[in-house]
Each structure stands twice: as C-alpha cells, then as structure tokens.
Amino acid sequence: MSDRLADGAGHHERAGAESWLGLCDGALPVEAVTRWVKVPSCGAIVTFCGCVRDHSPGRPEVSSLEYEAYEGPAVRRMEEIVISARARWSLGRVAMVHRTGLLAVSEDAVVVAVSSAHRTEAFEAARFCIDALKASVPIWKHECWRGGQGWGTCAHQLDDITA
Numbered sequence: 001m002s003d004r005l006a007d008g009a010g011h012h013e014r015a016g017a018e019s020w021l022g023l024c025d026g027a028l029p030v031e032a033v034t035r036w037v038k039v040p041s042c043g044a045i046v047t048f049c050g051c052v053r054d055h056s057p058g059r060p061e062v063s064s065l066e067y068e069a070y071e072g073p074a075v076r077r078m079e080e081i082v083i084s085a086r087a088r089w090s091l092g093r094v095a096m097v098h099r100t101g102l103l104a105v106s107e108d109a110v111v112v113a114v115s116s117a118h119r120t121e122a123f124e125a126a127r128f129c130i131d132a133l134k135a136s137v138p139i140w141k142h143e144c145w146r147g148g149q150g151w152g153t154c155a156h157q158l159d160d161i162t163a
Helices: 028-039 070-087 119-136
Strands: 002-004 012-013 019-026 045-053 062-069 093-101 101-104 108-116 139-145 148-151
Touching: 019 028, 019 045, 019 070, 028 045, 028 101, 028 108, 045 119, 062 093, 070 093, 070 119, 119 139
Parallel strands: 019 093
Antiparallel strands: 012 019, 045 108, 062 101, 062 139, 093 108, 139 148
16 A cells, blocks of 8 residues: 555545545545546445534533544554455445544544445445444544533544444
C-alpha cells in the first residue's frame, strides 16, 4: 500500500488501489471519498458520515468535540478491518477516514464508503466497517458541553475484530 497525501493540507492517509484509509485534521473529503469508491464493476455505493451532535447522554448542549488518535496503529487497524470486510463480502473499493482535532457541532467526524456489485453487501460491509472502527481503532474524543468537559461517554476497551 502506498502513501498518499489527499487534496488539502492536514490529511494523513494511506491509499492503495482499493482502499483509502486514514486520519485528517481538516475538513473531511466526503464527496471525494464517495466519488473515489465508484468503479465500473460496482452498482452499489454506501457512504456513512458521522457528525458531531449537540448532545450526549448526561451532557446537554455539547458545543464541540476534540478527537485524538494514535496515528500509526489507527491506520493499521483500519487496514485490518478492511481485510476482514473483504473476507466476508465481495467489495470494490473501501474508504475510512476519521477526523482529528477540534470539531464544532454538525461537522463531519468520520466517513466510511464502500462499493460493491450489490446493495446488500455494500450496506452490510459499510455497517461492519464503521462499527469495527468505533470498537477497535485507537481514536478518542473529548467533549465540551454546558457545564463541563470530559472524555466521551462511549469509551470502552478496544476490541479485536477478526474475519
């Protein structure tokens, strides 16, 4: 897999012929990712965007999130997730890019896009990829809300997702 610097400063991603994976400290290239996963052999594309919402359990009026990541292990873990997804489904291209740094409410925090010949595989693979990313990639969020700040309430032990 070769290193690739995406359009715009602050992108730290690795892309091969069939995978675009990485971290980004600027606006996510959602449209570019969606275009990139489109290939002639695939009739289905599923793109999932996770964005910052204005609340969290017990934390009213969230104003911002700040994401931190352990870059090398994060990208390697994303590669492992894609390998597992490809072992389960016949996929075209797969992209997973997560934002780092300070984000305001409504900004995109993560984009996952998958192409496949058929919609069922594309939907299932995209869901697997985002769920595995959330469960196993070393990325953490710090929330600021009315009356306080602290690490995200969904913190958990990182899981090992295998094929």
